[in-house]
Amino acid sequence: MFGLGPIGCSIARLAMTRNSQIEIVGAVDSNAKLIGKDLGDILGQEKTGIKIQRNGKALYKNADIVLHATTSFLASAKSQLLEFCRYGLDVVSTCEELAYPWYDNRLIAEEIDFAAKMNNVTLLGTGVNPGFVLDALAVTLSGVCENVSEIRATRILDAAKRRLPFQSKVGIGLSQEKFKQKVKSGNFGHIGLPESIAMTSAAMGMDVDRIDERIYPKIATSSVKTKHFGVVRKGKVIGLVQDAHAYSKSKRIATYHIEMYAGAKDPYDEIELIGVPNISLRIPSGTPGDIATAAIVVNSVPRVVESRSGLMTVKDLRPASSLFTTS
Amino acid sequence: MFGLGPIGCSIARLAMTRNSQIEIVGAVDSNAKLIGKDLGDILGQEKTGIKIQRNGKALYKNADIVLHATTSFLASAKSQLLEFCRYGLDVVSTCEELAYPWYDNRLIAEEIDFAAKMNNVTLLGTGVNPGFVLDALAVTLSGVCENVSEIRATRILDAAKRRLPFQSKVGIGLSQEKFKQKVKSGNFGHIGLPESIAMTSAAMGMDVDRIDERIYPKIATSSVKTKHFGVVRKGKVIGLVQDAHAYSKSKRIATYHIEMYAGAKDPYDEIELIGVPNISLRIPSGTPGDIATAAIVVNSVPRVVESRSGLMTVKDLRPASSLFTTS
Numbered sequence: 150m151f152g153l154g155p156i157g158c159s160i161a162r163l164a165m166t167r168n169s170q171i172e173i174v175g176a177v178d179s180n181a182k183l184i185g186k187d188l189g190d191i192l193g194q195e196k197t198g199i200k201i202q203r204n205g206k207a208l209y210k211n212a213d214i215v216l217h218a219t220t221s222f223l224a225s226a227k228s229q230l231l232e233f234c235r236y237g238l239d240v241v242s243t244c245e246e247l248a249y250p251w252y253d254n255r256l257i258a259e260e261i262d263f264a265a266k267m268n269n270v271t272l273l274g275t276g277v278n279p280g281f282v283l284d285a286l287a288v289t290l291s292g293v294c295e296n297v298s299e300i301r302a303t304r305i306l307d308a309a310k311r312r313l314p315f316q317s318k319v320g321i322g323l324s325q326e327k328f329k330q331k332v333k334s335g336n337f338g339h340i341g342l343p344e345s346i347a348m349t350s351a352a353m354g355m356d357v358d359r360i361d362e363r364i365y366p367k368i369a370t371s372s373v374k375t376k377h378f379g380v381v382r383k384g385k386v387i388g389l390v391q392d393a394h395a396y397s398k399s400k401r402i403a404t405y406h407i408e409m410y411a412g413a414k415d416p417y418d419e420i421e422l423i424g425v426p427n428i429s430l431r432i433p434s435g436t437p438g439d440i441a442t443a444a445i446v447v448n449s450v451p452r453v454v455e456s457r458s459g460l461m462t463v464k465d466l467r468p469a470s471s472l473f474t475t476s
Numbered sequence: 477m478f479g480l481g482p483i484g485c486s487i488a489r490l491a492m493t494r495n496s497q498i499e500i501v502g503a504v505d506s507n508a509k510l511i512g513k514d515l516g517d518i519l520g521q522e523k524t525g526i527k528i529q530r531n532g533k534a535l536y537k538n539a540d541i542v543l544h545a546t547t548s549f550l551a552s553a554k555s556q557l558l559e560f561c562r563y564g565l566d567v568v569s570t571c572e573e574l575a576y577p578w579y580d581n582r583l584i585a586e587e588i589d590f591a592a593k594m595n596n597v598t599l600l601g602t603g604v605n606p607g608f609v610l611d612a613l614a615v616t617l618s619g620v621c622e623n624v625s626e627i628r629a630t631r632i633l634d635a636a637k638r639r640l641p642f643q644s645k646v647g648i649g650l651s652q653e654k655f656k657q658k659v660k661s662g663n664f665g666h667i668g669l670p671e672s673i674a675m676t677s678a679a680m681g682m683d684v685d686r687i688d689e690r691i692y693p694k695i696a697t698s699s700v701k702t703k704h705f706g707v708v709r710k711g712k713v714i715g716l717v718q719d720a721h722a723y724s725k726s727k728r729i730a731t732y733h734i735e736m737y738a739g740a741k742d743p744y745d746e747i748e749l750i751g752v753p754n755i756s757l758r759i760p761s762g763t764p765g766d767i768a769t770a771a772i773v774v775n776s777v778p779r780v781v782e783s784r785s786g787l788m789t790v791k792d793l794r795p796a797s798s799l800f801t802t803s
Binding site: 166281285288289291292294295296297298350352353354355397402422426428429430431432433434437440441443444445448449465466467468469470471472474 | 622
């Protein structure tokens with residue numbers, strides 16, 4: 150286990166229930182408050198005998214695979230990922246930019262892919278978004294189309310009950326002015342839309358030339374209760390709207406729209422393919438982000454372990470599947 | 477191209493548009509009326525120079541893969557499939573019972589899998605159903621679940637405009653008495669429900685002990701117009717309802733329900749997973765069977781050609797993806 154924030158802890162809790170497939174042999178986090186503590190204490194469970202360590206090097210020889218949840222950004226994750234490769238470890242990572250890095254981070258992608266192949270390991274970046282709703286599902290749905298001319302994808306989610314880092318990243322509680330500044334500074338909002346679009350396009354044999362992405366604040370029209378920011382009053386930011394349009398040879402091939410804000414009344418995920426035939430797919434209530442991210446990471450372990458080596462994406466691997474409960 | 481009924485012809489037409497990936501080098505059918513004719517004439521297109529042959533043996537040396545659409549039943553397809561293996565050909569087949577033969581046809585499955593591995597070829601049975609809606613999509617959706625305790629799947633489709641063999645197999649125009657006789661005789665109704673259920677269950681690590689399948693007639697409550705059976709009057713059969721319940725250790729793990737009849741007002745496909753979390757997915761209007769079957773067969777060519785050898789199922793391979801049109 151590498152990274153024990155809220156998502157890393159959810160991954161660890163689920164992994165511990167999969168004892169027919171997975172044995173946790175070590176846990177790493179950079180947070181000084183966690184180092185030396187028992188993993189079980191951090192997860193709110195029984196003691197495990199596994200102490201959180203600052204550095205993974207002493208653990209790698211006992212491990213086959215790293216479940217990695219530290220950052221959305223590939224530039225930050227890169228040195229960790231290359232270290233895993235050198236130590237011969239497969240990787241499933243929640244790093245959003247790893248989901249399909251050949252568009253925005255091609256050089257890093259090639260470096261990691263090369264290191265993976267040299268060391269005969271497999272890396273996969275996945276999660277709900279990117280990694281499932283707006284890419285894997287879109288690619289899968291396209292399988293029944295003769296051809297596709299445009300992908301439209303929508304994800305509306307209620308941010309009111311999400312984890313703190315998520316509520317922060319969508320700007321809950323900010324003033325409109327502060328929100329604008331954050332958008333200008335970059336690295337704000339949902340990370341991964343260009344990755345989802347470029348992956349889906351690549352699966353369908355199309356190179357994306359340009360992706361225009363815009364982020365707008367969603368403003369409270371009345372007071373809204375949130376889990377980590379208390380009551381957000383009218384006029385303040387309760388989340389964001391993010392749009393991306395992708396073009397290939399100046400033809401629009403993808404329109405992605407996401408709304409992530411506290412109090413969204415009718416959350417859903419939708420993929421619409423314009424083509425022969427036109428076809429759409431809808432997940433009423435939407436895919437629940439935090440549970441589902443941990444699930445797809447843990448469910449990806451078998452497909453990553455069995456895969457040929459290299460930096461893979463969800464379009465390259467068989468679907469991750471859950472397990473039936475026997476209870 | 478092996479088998480040039482309505483589905484085989486749709487596959488051939490689509491394959492001919494994929495000239496960056498696929499070149500048709502031969503065509504086989506057992507229908508005496510077709511033998512010797514030009515494939516283009518059969519497809520209602522320009523001449524191709526490819527004459528339909530009774531036997532494929534002379535063609536195999538020029539081929540890499542067979543697109544096979546002759547029968548729903550594995551016992552009928554088996555000798556053809558084994559011949560393809562011996563000649564070193566990959567196969568994508570619409571044979572419903574090939575989609576996941578380890579439940580109802582385990583011995584044949586093992587024989588074909590062995591022949592495939594000995595000859596270093598890959599076989600895949602796919603289509604819309606089985607092969608996509610009620611299995612691949614269910615497995616894919618399960619990826620975001622911590623666990624699943626039951627799968628519920630529904631497919632409602634309007635049979636009024638489907639191809640003749642489809643309208644026949646759902647009993648359109650039969651009397652209720654004749655319908656009951658057909659059901660008793662076996663080999664009637666939709667083929668593939670046990671295959672879809674057993675594949676989905678296997679992907680989630682559960683063996684199915686028993687599948688109870690029932691077929692009921694759908695009776696016209698007023699006159700219904702159909703493509704191949706004209707107007708079907710009140711009291712006659714306009715299609716069927718088919719239910720399957722699957723059990724593992726006497727616990728119900730799957731409930732599948734399909735309705736295929738002329739005049740269905742609100743067609744849709746739906747997968748519902750009971751688990752953590754509960755999640756469902758809906759395709760409004762449903763996946764259009766005939767177009768989509770040809771599409772997923774042709775879209776499966778790359779994933780089959782690149783696969784390791786053996787008898788594969790859609791749970792084992794990356795998603796089939798369509799191609800973007802450039803027009």
